[in-house]
Amino acid sequence: MNNRSAIHLIVPAFLGVLIFTFFPLIQIAIPTFQAKGNVFAEYVRFLQNSYNLQVIARTFMISVITVIIVLVLGLPVSLWIARQKVGVKQVLSLLILFPMLTNAVVRNFAWIIILGKDGILNKLFMALHISNQPVSILYTNISIVIGSVYLFLPIMITSLIGSISELNIEVEEAAAVLGATPLTSFFKVLIPQLTPGIFTGCILVFAGTMTAYTTPQILGGNRHLVMSTLIYQQAMTLGNWQSASVVAIVLILISAFSMWLMRRISHMLDRRPSLA
Amino acid sequence: MANLEVKKLAKSYDGKNKILQDISFSVKDGELVSILGPSGCGKTTTLRIIAGLLDESSGQVLVDNKDVTKVPVYKRNFGMVFQSYALFPHLNIFENVAFGLKMHGMNKSEIKTKVEEILEITGLTEYVKKYPAQLSGGQQQRVSLARALVINPQLLLMDEPLSNLDAKLRLKMREEIRRLQQKLKMTVLFVTHDQQECFAISDRVMIMKEGKIDQFDTPQNIFHHPRTEYVARFIGYDNFIHFEQTQLIDKHRIQVKGRVFESVDECKNAKLLTIRPENIEITSQDEAENVMSGTIISNEYLGQSFKYRIKTDLGEFQVEESRKKMRLVGEQVSLFLPAKHLHALSE
Numbered sequence: 262m263n264n265r266s267a268i269h270l271i272v273p274a275f276l277g278v279l280i281f282t283f284f285p286l287i288q289i290a291i292p293t294f295q296a297k298g299n300v301f302a303e304y305v306r307f308l309q310n311s312y313n314l315q316v317i318a319r320t321f322m323i324s325v326i327t328v329i330i331v332l333v334l335g336l337p338v339s340l341w342i343a344r345q346k347v348g349v350k351q352v353l354s355l356l357i358l359f360p361m362l363t364n365a366v367v368r369n370f371a372w373i374i375i376l377g378k379d380g381i382l383n384k385l386f387m388a389l390h391i392s393n394q395p396v397s398i399l400y401t402n403i404s405i406v407i408g409s410v411y412l413f414l415p416i417m418i419t420s421l422i423g424s425i426s427e428l429n430i431e432v433e434e435a436a437a438v439l440g441a442t443p444l445t446s447f448f449k450v451l452i453p454q455l456t457p458g459i460f461t462g463c464i465l466v467f468a469g470t471m472t473a474y475t476t477p478q479i480l481g482g483n484r485h486l487v488m489s490t491l492i493y494q495q496a497m498t499l500g501n502w503q504s505a506s507v508v509a510i511v512l513i514l515i516s517a518f519s520m521w522l523m524r525r526i527s528h529m530l531d532r533r534p535s536l537a
Numbered sequence: 538m539a540n541l542e543v544k545k546l547a548k549s550y551d552g553k554n555k556i557l558q559d560i561s562f563s564v565k566d567g568e569l570v571s572i573l574g575p576s577g578c579g580k581t582t583t584l585r586i587i588a589g590l591l592d593e594s595s596g597q598v599l600v601d602n603k604d605v606t607k608v609p610v611y612k613r614n615f616g617m618v619f620q621s622y623a624l625f626p627h628l629n630i631f632e633n634v635a636f637g638l639k640m641h642g643m644n645k646s647e648i649k650t651k652v653e654e655i656l657e658i659t660g661l662t663e664y665v666k667k668y669p670a671q672l673s674g675g676q677q678q679r680v681s682l683a684r685a686l687v688i689n690p691q692l693l694l695m696d697e698p699l700s701n702l703d704a705k706l707r708l709k710m711r712e713e714i715r716r717l718q719q720k721l722k723m724t725v726l727f728v729t730h731d732q733q734e735c736f737a738i739s740d741r742v743m744i745m746k747e748g749k750i751d752q753f754d755t756p757q758n759i760f761h762h763p764r765t766e767y768v769a770r771f772i773g774y775d776n777f778i779h780f781e782q783t784q785l786i787d788k789h790r791i792q793v794k795g796r797v798f799e800s801v802d803e804c805k806n807a808k809l810l811t812i813r814p815e816n817i818e819i820t821s822q823d824e825a826e827n828v829m830s831g832t833i834i835s836n837e838y839l840g841q842s843f844k845y846r847i848k849t850d851l852g853e854f855q856v857e858e859s860r861k862k863m864r865l866v867g868e869q870v871s872l873f874l875p876a877k878h879l880h881a882l883s884e
Contacts, residue, residue, distance in 0.1 A: 431623035434590050435681075437610045438617040439688065440640030453627040531627070 286513075293506045307507045313491075320487040321515065323402060323477075324470040327409040331417045331466050332459065334410070339421035340451075344430075354422060357415050369408055369479035376404050376480075400482035408476040413469050417462040424458025453530070460527035464520050471516045488512045538724040539601040539691040540566045541587070546596035548582055548748075556582050558748040559596065567722040569715070571735035573771070574745035580728045581696055583745075587726065588694050589613050600691055611640070616685030620697040622677045624669035630656075630680055631665045637688040651687055658717070659683040675706045682714070686721070693718075693725045699734060711738050732772055736760065744768050762802075765884040769811045774880075775855040776817065778810040789876075790826075794850055797826045799876040807881035814844065815857040816878035819870050827874045833866050847872065 295302045307313055342353045360368065375381050376399040383395040398404050432454070436446040452459075474489040481487065486494065488508055496505035541564040548557040557579045564570045572580040585591040587598050589610030597606050605613055625633050631652055638648045656662050659679045669677055678698060685693060698714070699707045715738040718725050729735045735742055736756040743753040744767075752764045763769035766777065778798065780791045782805075790799045791810070800810055823830055831849035838844075842859040847870065854872060864870070 429621055429623060431619045431621050432625060434610075435617065435619060435623040435684075436625070436636070436640075437590065438588055438613075438615060438694075439637035439684070440611050440614070441636075442611050445640065450625060454625075 289506045289509055292503050293510055303503065303507050304511070307504070307511070313508075316486050316488060316491050317511070317515070319402060319485065320471060320489075320512075323405050323409065323487060324467050326406050327413065327470045328463050328467050330406065330410050331414050332463060335414055335417035335421055335462070336459075339418045339425060342418070343422045343425035350422075350426075354419065357418050359415075360411065361415050365412075365475040366479065368411070369476055372404070372408050372411070372480055373399060376407065399480065400485060402481070402485055404480040405477045405485065405487070408480040409470045409473060412473065412476055413466040416465050416469065420462040420465060421455070421458055424455055424461075428454055456527055456531045460523055464523050467519060467523070468516055471512065471519075538566060538693075538722065540564060541692055541724060541726065542599040542602070543583075543587065544597040544599065546583065546586060546598070547594045548579070548586060548591070549594050556748050557586075557594075560745075560748070560750050562743060562750060562753055564724055564726060566724055568740045569718050569723075569725040569727060569738060570741050570743060571727045571729055571739040572743045572745055573729060573732060573735045575730060578745040579748040580730075580745050584694050584696055584726060584728050587692075588615055588617055614688065614691055616688060616690035616693040618678075618681050618685050618693070618695045618698045620700060622669070622674075622681040622701075624677055624680055624684070626669055629666055629668050630661060630672075633669065633680055634684045634687050637684060641688060655683045655687045659686075674702050675710060678702065678710060679713075682717070686717075686723075691724070693723050695725065695727045697729055698727075699729070700731070707734070714738060736772075744771060762880065763811070763882065766809055766811070766882055767884075769880075769882060773813055774811040775814050776812050778851055779808065780804075780810070782806070796829050796851070798874065798879060799826055800879040800881050801877050802881035804881050807883050809882040810879050811882055812874050812879050814855040815842070816875065817854065817856045818873040818875065819856060819858055819864075820873045821871060822873075823871045825873075827876055827879070828871055829874075830869065830871045833864055833868045833870060836863055836866055838863065 293303050294300050299305065338357075342350055342357070345353065373380070377383070378395045378397065378399070380399070382398065383392075386392045386396060387394075398407075428451075433446050433450055436450045437443070441449065472489055474493065477485070477487040478490050478493070481490065483494075489512070492505045492508045492512070495501045495508060543563065544561050545559045546557055546561070547555065547559050549555045560579075560583065562570075572583060574580045582591065586593045589605075589608065593606065597604055599605065600613075625636065628636065634652045634655060635648050638651055643651070653662070656665065659682060661676070661679055661683060664672060664676060664680075669680065672680065678701075681698070695714075699710055702710060711734055714725075714727075717723070718738075727735065727739065736759075739756055741754060742756050742759055744751045744759065746767050752759055752768045754762075759768065760772060763772060763774060769777075778793060780793050784791045784793055785804055786792050786797065788803055788805060789801070790797055791804050792798075798810060804810075820828065822828065829849050829851060831847040831854065833845050834848050834853075835846040836843060839857070842857045843863050845856045845858065845864060847854045847856055849872070856872065858864075
């Protein structure tokens with residue numbers, strides 16, 4: 262079979278993917294454009310509203326902070342797990358994924374119990390005399406970040422364990438023999454080799470946090486809306502489907518742009534030639 | 538470079554199972570010493586402890602009479618070549634070789650001169666801008682050698698550096714390593730499981746067995762005077778005649794099953810006689826000293842010679858014979874074991 266006829270075989274699958282992924286998107290996008298006057302009038306109106314801009318900024322900041330915390334926490338843990346013996350490694354990898362098996366609502370209610378005014382954390386703070394009155398953590402941006410970190414840490418760790426396991430440990434030993442201290446070896450030898458894995462993990466976590474709904478809804482409450490909860494409010498509470506669609510499209514554009522930017526940075530940092 | 542001394546080095550992970558059992562040896566300045574043995578004999582463990590990549594359980598490593606046992610790996614200033622080459626995949630060849638110099642805090646212009654000099658010696662000048670993944674196995678091997686040598690190490694450690702190369706390249710590279718070693722007067726410790734390879738390039742060879750040194754001598758001495766059956770088997774002595782001290786006739790002769798054998802070595806306190814397959818001659822005469830009869834049970838064509846397995850009343854013998862025509866299975870033959878090739882072993 263030659264290549265040309267092989268290409269014909271993927272046509273049905275290609276059409277399927279095209280229809281089922283892009284058709285719903287197009288359906289959302291169409292009503293957001295005005296037939297008369299300025300085509301982008303709805304978008305202009307949305308972006309001129311300072312409250313909306315605040316929601317966009319909050320969503321973006323929460324995602325960025327979550328990515329950073331997840332990376333800083335995830336990297337040492339995955340390094341440690343990846344360098345264990347095979348059996349131990351498998352058990353630990355499974356344990357890491359365990360939180361993901363619980364229902365999202367249940368998981369977040371557990372955090373309400375921990376973070377609430379009468380929660381375990383506040384009782385601990387008061388018992389240790391760190392504060393005299395309950396601190397409000399729940400229903401703030403902090404609680405959304407905590408919930409998101411908890412949600413996405415397993416994904417980052419799993420992604421990193423994969424990349425670290427592929428590395429040749431002799432490369433780090435070679436660096437040590439050549440005079441590199443463990444710290445130098447970490448930053449100059451290990452991290453550069455891991456850039457693709459780190460960026461894959463970051464993109465997954467970033468996209469996940471940007472679009473997550475349950476966690477910000479339960480832990481953020483109604484006063485700390487992010488874009489996905491804003492969409493829900495516009496559509497279900499206010500019945501304004503057009504406005505909800507506008508937010509959805511803006512969310513998609515911001516996520517896509519951020520991911521493209523991260524890819525670019527990743528390629529710039531990863532100087533290994535790709536062998537095609 | 539420097540001399541190396543290892544004193545009573547031992548390693549055990551669980552306190553019971555000893556991977557290294559109090560081994561002691563020394564390597565002279567400018568000498569190439571190979572550690573030879575099958576996998577699991579402790580040769581790589583020894584090398585890694587000397588490099589500082591692995592902690593010893595007890596014992597000492599001395600370089601130029603200074604104890605380096607507790608010096609961390611990154612302060613030892615040794616060169617090491619790994620089996621996987623272990624080049625930095627994210628750095629180009631120049632940066633790979635320059636890495637060690639950078640770690641030692643050398644300035645840029647000095648680094649450039651040094652790196653270019655070593656790349657010249659190893660014939661890598663044209664690959665400066667390439668990345669490891671773009672080079673062949675042999676080229677990567679040379680980069681790894683250049684990277685280890687450029688820091689002017691006190692000691693060069695090589696862990697099976699040639700085993701990932703194909704046969705032809707292996708020969709070429711081992712000649713190159715030997716040439717560089719003699720030119721730069723390097724002190725080298727070379728770990729391998731390939732007997733031919735280590736005999737070809739070493740000043741002295743250390744044969745290890747189960748965490749102990751079985752024999753440590755020049756290749757010639759080991760080849761002609763293996764100390765134990767283990768060493769003999771490792772270097773191609775396939776035929777053994779066991780005997781008791783009661784079977785001694787005189788200093789050099791024994792009598793087993795009615796046959797008399799004479800050896801070049803003294804047989805007193807020995808337990809075995811051994812001979813290489815290519816030193817046994819197939820003759821027609823019987824009933825003489827150092828001769829026995831047998832039946833061919835298998836034949837094999839080796840190219841320059843034929844290899845036969847021959848059943849005798851002293852056990853099975855392997856014989857290599859250069860001859861135009863192959864002898865057939867079942868043929869009755871007499872074997873002559875010349876006394877000058879028949880060596881006595883004590884263990």
